[in-house]
Amino acid sequence: MANATIKDVARRAGVSIATVSRVLNKSAAVRDDLVQRVNQAIEDLGYYPNSIARTLKNDNSKTVGFVVSDIANEFFSGMVRSVEDVLNRHGYNLFVCSTDGDRTRESSYLSLLREKQVDGIIINVSGKNDELITNISNQLPVALFSRKVPCANFRGDFVDNDNFSGIVALTNHLLELGHRRIGLINGQSYLSTATERLEGFRSAMRTAGITVDEEYPYLYNGNFNRVSSGGDGAKALYEKGATALIAANNLLALGALQFCHEQHLLLPEQLSLCCFGRISNLDLLYIRPTCIEQYPAAMGARLAELIIERIESKNTLLNREIRFPTLLLPGNGTGAPRADSLS
Amino acid sequence: MANATIKDVARRAGVSIATVSRVLNKSAAVRDDLVQRVNQAIEDLGYYPNSIARTLKNDNSKTVGFVVSDIANEFFSGMVRSVEDVLNRHGYNLFVCSTDGDRTRESSYLSLLREKQVDGIIINVSGKNDELITNISNQLPVALFSRKVPCANFRGDFVDNDNFSGIVALTNHLLELGHRRIGLINGQSYLSTATERLEGFRSAMRTAGITVDEEYPYLYNGNFNRVSSGGDGAKALYEKGATALIAANNLLALGALQFCHEQHLLLPEQLSLCCFGRISNLDLLYIRPTCIEQYPAAMGARLAELIIERIESKNTLLNREIRFPTLLLPGNGTGAPRADSLS
DNA sequence: CGCCTCCGTGAAAAGGTTTACAAATGCATC
DNA sequence: GATGCATTTGTAAACCTTTTCACGGAGGCG
Numbered sequence: 001m002a003n004a005t006i007k008d009v010a011r012r013a014g015v016s017i018a019t020v021s022r023v024l025n026k027s028a029a030v031r032d033d034l035v036q037r038v039n040q041a042i043e044d045l046g047y048y049p050n051s052i053a054r055t056l057k058n059d060n061s062k063t064v065g066f067v068v069s070d071i072a073n074e075f076f077s078g079m080v081r082s083v084e085d086v087l088n089r090h091g092y093n094l095f096v097c098s099t100d101g102d103r104t105r106e107s108s109y110l111s112l113l114r115e116k117q118v119d120g121i122i123i124n125v126s127g128k129n130d131e132l133i134t135n136i137s138n139q140l141p142v143a144l145f146s147r148k149v150p151c152a153n154f155r156g157d158f159v160d161n162d163n164f165s166g167i168v169a170l171t172n173h174l175l176e177l178g179h180r181r182i183g184l185i186n187g188q189s190y191l192s193t194a195t196e197r198l199e200g201f202r203s204a205m206r207t208a209g210i211t212v213d214e215e216y217p218y219l220y221n222g223n224f225n226r227v228s229s230g231g232d233g234a235k236a237l238y239e240k241g242a243t244a245l246i247a248a249n250n251l252l253a254l255g256a257l258q259f260c261h262e263q264h265l266l267l268p269e270q271l272s273l274c275c276f277g278r279i280s281n282l283d284l285l286y287i288r289p290t291c292i293e294q295y296p297a298a299m300g301a302r303l304a305e306l307i308i309e310r311i312e313s314k315n316t317l318l319n320r321e322i323r324f325p326t327l328l329l330p331g332n333g334t335g336a337p338r339a340d341s342l343s
Numbered sequence: 344m345a346n347a348t349i350k351d352v353a354r355r356a357g358v359s360i361a362t363v364s365r366v367l368n369k370s371a372a373v374r375d376d377l378v379q380r381v382n383q384a385i386e387d388l389g390y391y392p393n394s395i396a397r398t399l400k401n402d403n404s405k406t407v408g409f410v411v412s413d414i415a416n417e418f419f420s421g422m423v424r425s426v427e428d429v430l431n432r433h434g435y436n437l438f439v440c441s442t443d444g445d446r447t448r449e450s451s452y453l454s455l456l457r458e459k460q461v462d463g464i465i466i467n468v469s470g471k472n473d474e475l476i477t478n479i480s481n482q483l484p485v486a487l488f489s490r491k492v493p494c495a496n497f498r499g500d501f502v503d504n505d506n507f508s509g510i511v512a513l514t515n516h517l518l519e520l521g522h523r524r525i526g527l528i529n530g531q532s533y534l535s536t537a538t539e540r541l542e543g544f545r546s547a548m549r550t551a552g553i554t555v556d557e558e559y560p561y562l563y564n565g566n567f568n569r570v571s572s573g574g575d576g577a578k579a580l581y582e583k584g585a586t587a588l589i590a591a592n593n594l595l596a597l598g599a600l601q602f603c604h605e606q607h608l609l610l611p612e613q614l615s616l617c618c619f620g621r622i623s624n625l626d627l628l629y630i631r632p633t634c635i636e637q638y639p640a641a642m643g644a645r646l647a648e649l650i651i652e653r654i655e656s657k658n659t660l661l662n663r664e665i666r667f668p669t670l671l672l673p674g675n676g677t678g679a680p681r682a683d684s685l686s
Numbered sequence: 687c688g689c690c691t692c693c694g695t696g697a698a699a700a701g702g703t704t705t706a707c708a709a710a711t712g713c714a715t716c
Numbered sequence: 717g718a719t720g721c722a723t724t725t726g727t728a729a730a731c732c733t734t735t736t737c738a739c740g741g742a743g744g745c746g
Contacts, residue, residue, distance in 0.1 A: 015725080017726090018728095019724090021704060022725090027705085028725095029723075029724070048457055051458040052398045053701075054703055054704080057703050058703085061395065072420050072421050072640075080415070093459065094438065098424055115392055116395065116436065279624065281600075281623060284601070358696085360734095361697080361698095361734085362694090365694095372693075374695090392733080396701090397733055397734080399703090688745100689744100690743105691742100696737105696738090697738085698736090698738105703731085704729100705729090706728095706730105707726100707729100709725080709727090710723100711725085712722085712723075713723095
């Protein structure tokens with residue numbers, strides 16, 4: 001039994017389909033008794049509008065795509081909920097797409113979303129499809145988060161933490177404890193998140209009289225999306241003699257934590273660990289790295305608002321950039337270096 | 344600049360739109376040189392098909408709705424990723440909808456999904472829209488998880504843990520340690536998850552000679568979706584003198600854990616804690632409740648497969664029920680009760 | 687050389703909606 | 717009762733596809 005259509009409703013109510021449409025959308029005055037009859041017919045038939053047909057006609061799908069590297073990553077899943085809520089409140093639905101930061105997956109999802117006529121796209125870009133994203137951004141509202149697109153003619157909004165000051169706070173925290181051989185476990189160097197965090201690190205270290213250049217031994221570049229990178233980075237830098245580590249995001253931190261756990265390292269006696277990002281159940285961990293807190297829910301809500309504004313303005317807005325302030329949460333995973341490790 | 348349509352492609356290639364469609368879908372033979380010209384025109388114009396129009400014509404949207412209480416809950420977010428992957432591999436997209444277990448939100452999302460012509464719905468029902476879900480299930484493929492719909496004419500598939508044996512394992516674990524005053528922090532009693540877990544508990548206790556009926560003092564009914572319920576339950580049952588607690592899902596467990604943490608309870612000396620479900624970063628917690636492990640990724644993948652089969656069979660399949668086996672993960676949060684607490 | 691078959695192509699309808707435009711109705715006024 | 721205007725209603729086109737059907741041409745066969 002196929003769904004009733006507006007035609008069926010019209011016939012049953014003894015009016016034209018235009019009248020039914022007007023009743024449905026309240027788009028024009030309709031005589032009271034006809035409204036009654038139409039509503040009765042709708043109820044009788046269990047009619048509900050076909051929003052696909054509506055989209056075809058109206059050229060808006062009331063749908064937004066949310067493209068992230070991995071929706072199962074708690075940072076993104078914390079975000080998606082608030083994105084969803086804000087969108088829903090404005091009558092929009094949400095498509096989720098996980099790319100694993102993979103170029104091909106990302107571009108194929110983007111094609112799919114365009115074919116599905118989404119009204120806008122929220123995306124943390126992989127960093128490998130910059131021209132494509134830039135093109136899309138000139139046809140369709142786009143809001144980025146966490147990772148910028150470096151093209152001049154990119155059009156759209158951007159939301160992120162204040163990476164620079166966050167990493168400066170972490171670095172200073174370690175410096176104040178007396179550390180000098182501070183390691184940074186970073187993500188892919190072609191991502192703005194990584195470069196900004198590296199810049200912050202470099203700046204804080206320079207102020208302390210330490211030069212972080214290509215020769216600096218305590219830098220590790222891994223992959224933001226892989227917990228294993230965090231473990232590899234922690235191992236490499238610890239073995240080189242770093243006395244403290246900064247993990248540049250939550251997943252890298254988790255890997256580093258697991259490394260310490262497996263190696264039975266005593267924190268902070270043998271190693272200090274801190275990170276940029278939120279780790280779930282932090283309060284309940286036996287080692288609690290000092291963290292830069294993040295606000296995924298607030299960021300998601302802001303992104304949703306930005307994209308809706310951009311959709312409703314028909315993508316005419318100027319580019320906007322929102323930075324969330326950072327907050328240092330001291331944990332028991334950082335402390336003074338051991339005396340014998342000071343060089 | 345609006346998107347090119349199939350008409351534009353046809354004009355540029357000097358063929359009819361039917362031919363373009365045939366090239367796009369490879370639905371019929373087309374002369375080689377025409378195929379070339381069409382493809383060239385597609386590239387020149389940057390044409391991509393409008394899948395909304397396609398849906399209207401073909402009556403399938405290649406879209407599935409995923410309706411859960413809270414996508415930010417790590418159990419569901421672990422699931423959604425594998426649902427997404429399997430669906431995507433079959434050319435489907437995913438709408439996510441969080442209901443908070445609220446009846447109104449649930450039914451409004453369901454309406455929205457139907458209007459958007461989704462091909463199928465995966466849902467963990469709130470338990471308050473049984474007739475609606477049953478109706479929908481007779482028109483549209485539906486796969487449930489975690490919570491059954493008790494209506495006889497419900498049509499669709501069901502996936503869950505083997506709740507009964509899981510809770511029996513937990514209960515026996517505590518009984519073997521010597522506990523008798525075992526508390527159960529459960530969720531809403533109108534949900535199959537809750538009743539099945541209660542049944543398992545009751546059965547294991549009966550075998551040990553303890554009757555769990557309305558008079559049994561160590562039962563607490565909270566809300567599966569609220570961490571705070573877990574805390575409230577833990578407080579209430581601990582104060583009544585329970586020596587061990589079972590939290591019936593991950594969120595309730597988290598609340599209970601936090602209660603213990605805040606009260607500085609020594610586990611397992613003052614209280615034993617175990618739970619049904621997975622807690623993130625379990626390895627790294629200083630108190631690790633004994634847990635029944637869950638497999639959200641595997642459950643999600645299975646759900647996706649079930650719904651696709653059901654979609655492609657046009658909802659003609661018999662109802663299927665898949666139970667995932669349970670595995671007990673011993674933690675340091677459970678131990679023998681203190682001698683002075685044995686009654 | 688004529689006929690039939692087969693293959694490739696195009697014209698047009700259909701899918702469910704919205705909306706511009708035309709038609710019809712209702713009412714007041716003279 | 718005719719006229720004019722304002723309000724309500726209906727008709728039909730449009731949105732972009734897919735697909736049925738009919739047509740035309742090429743090739744094979746008698």
